[in-house]
Amino acid sequence: MTKLLDAPQRPARSGGPAGPAQRQGLARSIRSLLTSPKYGPVIVTAVLFVAVFVIGGVRYRGFFSGQVFLNLLVDNSYLIVLAVGMTFVILTGGIDLSVGAVVALSGMIAASLLQSGWSPGVVIPLILVLTSVLGLLVGLMIHVFKVQPFIATLAAMFLARGLCYVISQNSISITDETFVQLAVARIPLGGGMSITPSVIIAVVVVAVAVWVLHATRFGRTVYAIGGGEQSGLLMGLPVARTKVLVYVISGFCSGLAGVLFTFYTLSGYPLTAIGTELDAIAAVVIGGTLLTGGYGFVLGSVLGVLVLGVIQTIITFEGTLSSWWTKIFIGALLLVFIILQKVLTARRR
Amino acid sequence: MTDPAAPVVEMRGISIEFPGVKALDGVDFRMFPGEVHSLMGENGAGKSTLIKALTGVYGIDAGTITLSGEHVSFSGPAQAQAAGISTVYQEVNLLPNLSVAENIMLGREPRRLGAIDWRAMRRRSAELLGGLNLDIDPGSLLGDHSLAVQQLIAIARAIDVNAKVLILDEPTSSLDTDEVAELFRVIRSLKEQGVAILFVSHFLDQVYEICDRLTVLRNGKLVGEYLVEELLRIDLVQKMIGKELTVLDDLEQRARSVVVDESDAATFVNASKLGRRGGIQPADLPIAAGEVVGLAGLLGSGRTEFARLLGGIDRADTGELTIRGKATKLRTPRQAISHRIAFSSENRRDEGIVGDLTVRDNIVLALQADRGWFRPIPKKRQDELTQSYIQTLNIRPANPDALVRNLSGGNQQKVLLARWLAIAPRLLILDEPTRGIDIGAKAEIQKLVFTLAENGMSVLFISAELEEVLRLSHRVVVLRDRRVVADLENDGLTVDALLALIADGSVEADAAELADAAELAPVTASVTSVAPADAAASAPQPPTDPASGGRA
Numbered sequence: 041m042t043k044l045l046d047a048p049q050r051p052a053r054s055g056g057p058a059g060p061a062q063r064q065g066l067a068r069s070i071r072s073l074l075t076s077p078k079y080g081p082v083i084v085t086a087v088l089f090v091a092v093f094v095i096g097g098v099r100y101r102g103f104f105s106g107q108v109f110l111n112l113l114v115d116n117s118y119l120i121v122l123a124v125g126m127t128f129v130i131l132t133g134g135i136d137l138s139v140g141a142v143v144a145l146s147g148m149i150a151a152s153l154l155q156s157g158w159s160p161g162v163v164i165p166l167i168l169v170l171t172s173v174l175g176l177l178v179g180l181m182i183h184v185f186k187v188q189p190f191i192a193t194l195a196a197m198f199l200a201r202g203l204c205y206v207i208s209q210n211s212i213s214i215t216d217e218t219f220v221q222l223a224v225a226r227i228p229l230g231g232g233m234s235i236t237p238s239v240i241i242a243v244v245v246v247a248v249a250v251w252v253l254h255a256t257r258f259g260r261t262v263y264a265i266g267g268g269e270q271s272g273l274l275m276g277l278p279v280a281r282t283k284v285l286v287y288v289i290s291g292f293c294s295g296l297a298g299v300l301f302t303f304y305t306l307s308g309y310p311l312t313a314i315g316t317e318l319d320a321i322a323a324v325v326i327g328g329t330l331l332t333g334g335y336g337f338v339l340g341s342v343l344g345v346l347v348l349g350v351i352q353t354i355i356t357f358e359g360t361l362s363s364w365w366t367k368i369f370i371g372a373l374l375l376v377f378i379i380l381q382k383v384l385t386a387r388r389r
Numbered sequence: 390m391t392d393p394a395a396p397v398v399e400m401r402g403i404s405i406e407f408p409g410v411k412a413l414d415g416v417d418f419r420m421f422p423g424e425v426h427s428l429m430g431e432n433g434a435g436k437s438t439l440i441k442a443l444t445g446v447y448g449i450d451a452g453t454i455t456l457s458g459e460h461v462s463f464s465g466p467a468q469a470q471a472a473g474i475s476t477v478y479q480e481v482n483l484l485p486n487l488s489v490a491e492n493i494m495l496g497r498e499p500r501r502l503g504a505i506d507w508r509a510m511r512r513r514s515a516e517l518l519g520g521l522n523l524d525i526d527p528g529s530l531l532g533d534h535s536l537a538v539q540q541l542i543a544i545a546r547a548i549d550v551n552a553k554v555l556i557l558d559e560p561t562s563s564l565d566t567d568e569v570a571e572l573f574r575v576i577r578s579l580k581e582q583g584v585a586i587l588f589v590s591h592f593l594d595q596v597y598e599i600c601d602r603l604t605v606l607r608n609g610k611l612v613g614e615y616l617v618e619e620l621l622r623i624d625l626v627q628k629m630i631g632k633e634l635t636v637l638d639d640l641e642q643r644a645r646s647v648v649v650d651e652s653d654a655a656t657f658v659n660a661s662k663l664g665r666r667g668g669i670q671p672a673d674l675p676i677a678a679g680e681v682v683g684l685a686g687l688l689g690s691g692r693t694e695f696a697r698l699l700g701g702i703d704r705a706d707t708g709e710l711t712i713r714g715k716a717t718k719l720r721t722p723r724q725a726i727s728h729r730i731a732f733s734s735e736n737r738r739d740e741g742i743v744g745d746l747t748v749r750d751n752i753v754l755a756l757q758a759d760r761g762w763f764r765p766i767p768k769k770r771q772d773e774l775t776q777s778y779i780q781t782l783n784i785r786p787a788n789p790d791a792l793v794r795n796l797s798g799g800n801q802q803k804v805l806l807a808r809w810l811a812i813a814p815r816l817l818i819l820d821e822p823t824r825g826i827d828i829g830a831k832a833e834i835q836k837l838v839f840t841l842a843e844n845g846m847s848v849l850f851i852s853a854e855l856e857e858v859l860r861l862s863h864r865v866v867v868l869r870d871r872r873v874v875a876d877l878e879n880d881g882l883t884v885d886a887l888l889a890l891i892a893d894g895s896v897e898a899d900a901a902e903l904a905d906a907a908e909l910a911p912v913t914a915s916v917t918s919v920a921p922a923d924a925a926a927s928a929p930q931p932p933t934d935p936a937s938g939g940r941a
Contacts, residue, residue: 078486078530255504260487260495267484274446274482275546276467276496334486 081328082340084380089343092350100357106233112349114235117242118143118300119348122320123327123341124249125293128286130324131253132265133333134189136287138178139294140316141200142171144309146298148204150219151212151308160218168295174200175291179284193287197317204310211309214302223303238300245296249338258282266333322370323348326377347373395458397422397553397585398443398474403452405438407795410786412438414609415452420554420585425576427596427617428589430606431629431799431827436589439606440556444476445469457553467496473553477543477560485532490514492531493546517545522571536563544572548579555579556587561595562824565687573599591827593622605629608785626828655713657847658730658816660699662708668694671707672873674866676816676847681838683862683879684851685887691871692851693735693820699849700732700818701725726759731809735821735851737798741805744794748784749775751793751804756811778807783833799826806834816847823852835861855884867891 073079097104113120122139129136146167153163174196181192214220226234253259261282264272273279302308327344329336351369355361396419405413413435420426428436441447443454445463454461456472463469466476483492490511491498499509514527523541531539540563547555557576561569576586576599590596596603597617605612605628612628657678664671669691676682684692697703699710701719709716712728719725722732734740742751753771760766766774775789782803786796793804802822809817819838823831838848838861852858858865859882867875867890875890 251504257496257498257500257505260491260498260505263487264484264495267486268482271482271484274466274476274478275484276465276470278467334484 078335081330081335081377081380082337082343085326085328085340085343085347085377089347089350092347092354096350096354096357100354103353103357106231108353110229110233110235110239112346112353113239113242115304115352116345116349117236117238118297118304119316119319119323120242120342120345121245121293121297121300122316123323123345124245124338125290125297126317126320126324127249127327127329127336127338127341128253128262129189129290130321130329130331131262131333131336132283132286133269134182134283134286135193135321135331136178136290136294137190137193137317138174138196138200139290139297139320140313140318141197141204142174142291142294143298143301143313143316144204144311145200146171146295147302147305147308147312148207148212148310149308150299150302151214152207154214154216154219155212160216164299167299168292171295171298172288172292175288175294176284178291179287182287183280183284201310207310208308209310211307213307219303219306223306236303238303241296241300245293246338246342253338258285262286263334266330266335268334319348319370322374326373396420396455397457399455400439400443401453401455403439403442403454404450405442405447406450408792410788410791410795412609412795413442416606416609416611418443418604418611419614420587421602422553422585423580423583424601425580425586425588425599427600427603428587428606429596429603429625429629430612431829434606434629434797434827435609436606437558437797438609440476440558440587440589443469443554444474444556470496470550473551474556475547475550475552475554476556476558477540477547478558483531483539483543483546485530487531488528489518489525489531489534489542490527492542493517493527493549497550513549514545517549518542520548521545521575537565537568540564541568541572544575548575552584554585554587556589558589559591560588561590561592569595593625597622629827629829656711657713658699659711660708661711663695663698663705663710664707665694665698665703665705668703668871669698669868670872674699674873674876676849678815678847679842679845680864681842681848681850681862683858683865684849684868685855685858685865686868686891687853690868690891692868694871695868695873696732696818696820696849696851699725699816700730702732702734723758726755726812726814729813729815730818731755731812731814731816732818733805733809733820733822735824737801737805742793742801744792746793747790748779748793748796748804749789752778752807752811755808759812774811775807778810782807782837799830802826802834803830806837810841814846816849817841818849818851820851821853822850823854823857831857855887859884859887 073083093104093109096108102108122143126136126139149167149170150163153166154160178192178196181187181195182189222237225237227237227240228234253262261272261277261279264275264277265279265282269279298313301313305312323344324336324341325331325344326347327336327340327342329340348366348370351373352363352366355363355365355369398418398420400416400418403413403416403418404411416435416439418428418439428439430436438447442449445465445468448464449462454463456474461472463472469476484495487495490507490513493514494510499506499513501509511527518525518527518541521541521544523538523545525534525538531542534542540560544557544560547557560572564572573595576588580586588596588600600617602614602616603620603625604614605625607629615625655678656675658674658676660672660674662671662673663669672695674682674695684696686692694703698705699719701722701724704720705718710719711717712730717724717728719728719730725732738744743754746754749771752775753766756774757766772789778784779787779789784796784800784803784807793801796804806819806822822834826834835857838850842848842863848861850858850861859879862879865875865877865879865882865887866873867877867887869891
């Protein structure tokens with residue numbers, strides 16, 4: 041940058057708010073952070089999560105404990121994994137409606153195969169491979185035949201849900217030793233707090249996803265596609281491969297989420313997880329990822345899941361409210377968030 | 390530079406066909422190491438197509454491409470890049486959601502242990518930006534920077550690759566004089582390193598300043614390859630247009646003959662203290678029927694913002710607008726259209742044409758919207774309309790069913806014009822209608838503006854090229870720093886006088902700024918330099934005194 045020092049004097053041409061030439065107060069930088077399409081929504085979600093948690097703590101005795109927080113992770117580990125996969129897809133500007141049905145399908149496959157005496161060591165990898173292949177097919181359909189992601193994943197959703205019924209019309213319970221062990225196992229964290237193995241799996245998935253999105257070429261290409269597919273193509277980025285791969289990742293995550301879900305329920309049931317894809321999308325959007333792609337973080341989506349979870353917990357603590365109120369709150373929240381994103385990013389222009 | 394006689398790029402007999410358009414027809418093209426080569430031609434001549442054939446964006450239907458003596462056939466931009474062909478496209482193709490550093494380095498990020506090395510990436514981008522004298526934070530979001538800065542970032546990206554061939558397609562269209570000088574410095578230093586540079590620009594002055602050799606295309610065919618120093622400008626223009634350069638002459642003649650009918654000179658639109666916070670300071674602007682008003686000012690002076698208020702695109706928060714004597718508030722473009730005010734945006738691609746629709750659909754769009762969608766325009770009427778505009782505006786290809794995205798920039802602009810003319814506007818607002826288009830199409834559009842004004846249509850004409858503004862306008866309104874600084878009759882006005890006003894409208898003249906602005910002249914003067922007629926010598930414009938009756 042030494043060259044800059046002896047550059048001829050000229051009017052400042054620093055285009056952005058981050059330009060060093062600009063003298064800006066703290067208030068201005070906060071404002072610029074909040075209106076940034078990149079960080080603004082995530083910060084708002086984080087503040088919201090803390091606020092809701094504090095409100096819960098003030099209102100209800102016993103709410104403000106580590107275990108209540110950990111239970112958010114325990115109860116929602118499968119949703120976190122789903123939201124991670126969904127984040128990849130939405131970052132490219134796509135959508136995946138099939139994830140709920142795929143969760144149900146992997147539960148059905150697990151339950152029926154375990155029932156016929158397969159070993160969990162074979163069943164789980166098999167499920168992950170199958171759901172990844174389904175994701176691959178969806179991705180190819182979207183890329184090769186230029187089918188809208190909405191339509192392609194809708195087809196996959198019906199296919200997966202239909203396959204559930206082909207396997208069985210009824211609920212199949214899981215009695216496999218390993219699954220039962222994983223379902224009841226508790227990992228103590230000291231101070232009377234504990235988590236389940238599912239939480240560890242979810243945390244690992246999140247960590248890997250953060251790393252992939254932030255530090256690999258594949259991850260940056262995901263953002264690039266969301267920012268402008270054509271531009272990415274002209275820059276020579278592997279757009280086609282990346283676009284297909286995000287659906288494979290989403291398929292893999294759905295399969296894994298399905299396995300975690302069966303740890304939680306110990307059964308396979310064709311009608312399970314209906315509408316879960318919408319929960320995952322809601323979590324991603326509340327977590328600050330723009331539906332048009334290009335902006336967002338995996339950690340934001342995790343925050344989104346936690347916000348959904350904490351609302352659920354508050355309604356449980358309230359005791360008298362029907363659990364449907366959760367949906368109403370989530371709906372209202374989603375609306376507020378989308379409007380907020382619009383307002384904040386419009387301010388900037 | 391081992392063998393200076395061997396071309397680094399050699400394309401032979403290249404043909405490319407799009408549905409309904411023969412974009413390239415047996416074109417030969419070559420580039421030598423260490424030279425700056427220019428590709429010249431009108432819009433639709435096939436320049437962009439030839440570039441995209443070379444960079445692997447389009448597959449070629451016939452012909453061969455040789456790079457450093459080896460036969461190549463690229464199936465995508467990535468391959469061309471890997472082979473050492475680096476490109477900056479005309480429309481900035483970067484990613485607004487990523488950081489400046491990423492936009493420069495994406496696809497070849499420095500990596501450590503499989504992960505992107507962000508610090509090395511920022512350092513490298515800062516070096517590259519420093520080389521372009523660009524003082525911005527590499528970590529900032531690209532979308533937060535102006536178009537000119539983005540253009541320079543795109544160039545920084547292109548020069549980072551160890552390129553054998555660097556292609557710059559209209560790199561200067563959004564740069565100011567200083568930035569152009571900076572770019573030329575970079576081009577010269579790359580040239581010394583033996584890089585072959587393809588510099589495509591509509592600014593003849595720039596081409597003559599920087600280029601060694603040029604290739605002329607016309608209608609998808611090769612006209613010839615020439616050394617710049619051996620080709621006179623006037624000959625070049627003739628080769629590009631393919632006919633004697635009478636159009637502009639003709640225009641000068643007409644300019645003198647245009648007379649605003651005084652009796653009909655009633656003010657059509659009158660803006661009084663119209664303004665919008667952050668856009669334009671409250672300003673007055675009366676426009677008479679049949680009058681052409683030019684808005685002159687630098688980029689960001691508020692010229693577009695002002696025009697957007699009149700077109701109902703943005704809402705004014707102060708002042709009032711009177712249309713035919715009645716105070717009116719324009720809230721939406723639709724309301725403006727119902728008052729027969731049409732706004733043609735400078736942002737042709739995003740706010741103008743619909744690329745996936747045909748020429749016909751694009752032309753009837755505004756008219757159909759105005760009629761209401763429940764009263765479709767009969768097919769026959771649509772065809773008549775389209776045919777007549779294709780003929781009058783000389784839209785090429787003359788195929789109503791061609792997709793607009795396959796047309797060249799100049800022809801897209803004509804389609805856009807046709808769309809607005811179809812609704813028979815009383816006031817037509819043209820924001821940079823001639824940007825990035827060639828002399829032939831430019832002259833046609835200018836001629837059209839005259840004819841329209843003669844027929845009583847008012848035109849608000851915005852252009853960065855002052856000669857153009859002077860040639861067309863009856864009155865020139867000068868803007869500076871989001872404020873109207875002068876409203877002048879175009880009566881013996883000169884470019885220098887306008888420049889002085891644009892540079893400093895107030896009493897105390899800032900010498901440095903004036904000098905800066907004076908340097909702008911050769912860049913923006915591209916049209917005059919080929920137009921034989923002397924603007925200053927033309928007869929005075931008809932008297933349309935702002936103080937006279939109708940406009941009070």
